[in-house]
Amino acid sequence: MNKNKKNFLICGLTGWCLEILYTSLWSGINHDGRLIGHTSIWMFPIYGTAALIVPVYHKIKRWPAIFRGGVYSLGILSGEFLSGSLLKKFHACPWDYSDARYNIGGVIRLDYMPLWMIAGLIFERILCRRKH
Template sequence: MRGRNFLICGLTGWCMEILFTSAGSLARHDGRLIGQTSLWMFPIYGMAACIGPVYAKIKKLPALLRGSIYTVGIFSFEYLTGSLLRRHHFCPWDYSSARANVNGLIRLDYAPLWLGAGLLFERILVHTDRLT
């Protein structure tokens, strides 16, 4: 189950990132809608499978609070993995030019997006676990 959830979250994250970067392309008036990601992002998104066990402990909390908890976890993991990848010159993102960045590794203005992503992963994982 855990391996399957890891794969589902990794693939979902890749798709979300490609759609998000394609939307950025559209915002720049680039009709080619080119989206991109990195192979490094698959295991990072795959770790969203951890949301399943967290959800089991907090499922009675309101969605906004659960999403906020996921956002803190996502920011923490993004900062940690970004730091490790940057140390080896492999980090595929650099938010240094953004206003609300923390050491170029996370963007605080992305909090609503991560809140939504966390709740989306939660729904996917709850649905996946019911099927087995």
């Protein structure tokens, strides 16, 4: 399997796991002791596109983590906006942020930027770890 396909699969699976963990913790915060997490099959290819972090990382690897995270966050928000808008046209978007204060089109939340920064840096760590 070539490196790009492998990275896509790793990102898809990692994204699914992070989303299930996040939604499980959120259900706990909402006093649901079952800690049920969830995701959608649509999220796998969306998270898989995080593999695009690799070429970006090679251009910005000397930048401080906060700036790299900011770049990743903007890229993730852009991808979320594009994919969410497309899925919404087919009534297939698995998320709806319309009720959130800082939403754009119901498909992105600007207050999630710090979470996407962290997610981007996690993907970077997984995909671009140094070979020893």
